[in-house]
Amino acid sequence: MSSTNQSTSPSFEHLLPPHWSTLVTEWLKEDTPSFDYGGFVVGEKEETAVLLGKSPGVVAGKPFFDQVFSQLGCRVEWIVPEGESFEPITKVAYVYGPARQLLMGERVALNMLARCSGIATRARRLRSIKEAHGFQGIIAGTRKTTPGFRIVEKYAMLVGGIDTHRMDLSSSIMLKDNHIWSQGSITAAVHKARQAGGFSIKIEVECQSEAEADEAITAGADIVMLDNFDGPGLQAAAESLRQRWTRQGRPDVLIEASGGITEETIADYFSPHINIISLGSVTQGVPHVDFSLKIQKKQ
Numbered sequence: 235m236s237s238t239n240q241s242t243s244p245s246f247e248h249l250l251p252p253h254w255s256t257l258v259t260e261w262l263k264e265d266t267p268s269f270d271y272g273g274f275v276v277g278e279k280e281e282t283a284v285l286l287g288k289s290p291g292v293v294a295g296k297p298f299f300d301q302v303f304s305q306l307g308c309r310v311e312w313i314v315p316e317g318e319s320f321e322p323i324t325k326v327a328y329v330y331g332p333a334r335q336l337l338m339g340e341r342v343a344l345n346m347l348a349r350c351s352g353i354a355t356r357a358r359r360l361r362s363i364k365e366a367h368g369f370q371g372i373i374a375g376t377r378k379t380t381p382g383f384r385i386v387e388k389y390a391m392l393v394g395g396i397d398t399h400r401m402d403l404s405s406s407i408m409l410k411d412n413h414i415w416s417q418g419s420i421t422a423a424v425h426k427a428r429q430a431g432g433f434s435i436k437i438e439v440e441c442q443s444e445a446e447a448d449e450a451i452t453a454g455a456d457i458v459m460l461d462n463f464d465g466p467g468l469q470a471a472a473e474s475l476r477q478r479w480t481r482q483g484r485p486d487v488l489i490e491a492s493g494g495i496t497e498e499t500i501a502d503y504f505s506p507h508i509n510i511i512s513l514g515s516v517t518q519g520v521p522h523v524d525f526s527l528k529i530q531k532k533q
Contacts, residue, residue: 360516473507
């Protein structure tokens with residue numbers, strides 16, 4: 235069965251930093267630290283392998299997949315473009331090269347592609363829910379990513395059509411309960427963060443109540459995260475904060491909802507007063523898309 239929905243995603247490959255290909259090198263070193271016994275069996279004969287999509291999903295991870303096989307002297311020809319969805323069973327790509335090299339890259343490339351595509355697929359569904367309900371805010375992932383694999387997972391969010399949130403601890407300042415407890419108050423924590431971050435780094439404060447959000451905004455926070463509210467409670471708190479702080483000259487403050495929100499419950503949190511909804515479930519516990527790579531039999 236051929237692919238279904240045309241991709242609306244731009245190419246994000248040029249966002250990748252100069253060192254990203256070394257990540258792929260480390261993956262290959264991890265999987266073949268010494269002798270390649272199976273490769274000895276199949277040898278160097280030139281073969282063609284077909285990448286099959288065996289469960290529905292959005293293709294994501296093309297540059298990483300390409301780099302795996304490029305480093306092994308193979309060539310990839312894509313049939314389904316990155317960002318496009320497909321139904322099983324679909325021929326997604328062909329890979330050309332020596333049998334030994336094809337099989338050396340197979341599991342590394344498939345493991346990456348399965349997870350990257352799984353995250354992009356969930357992100358695409360979240361974006362579709364947002365569009366269906368007319369929500370004007372941002373849907374974002376979180377920093378709950380796999381150590382050593384974050385760039386792939388954040389890349390998948392972009393392909394799926396949602397925001398990456400902050401990339402790392404250096405991207406913005408998020409003050410959570412431990413930061414606040416260490417300083418004794420939200421106000422003290424925000425003031426100390428501003429000393430370090432200056433004018434160019436945004437400060438976000440995790441808040442458990444409207445009163446905490448009021449203190450954070452008064453202290454100069456740019457974003458307040460309403461954490462672990464239920465849907466109706468969040469909508470009421472966000473509306474109250476928006477009205478109050480618009481009257482007090484801070485209509486620019488951003489309000490984020492987070493904590494326990496899932497694909498199944500996200501619509502309960504949509505509100506014209508919410509700017510951002512972030513979900514750790516974009517990366518945690520996400521189902522992978524099933525792919526296989528099969529060397530074609532000679533007729």
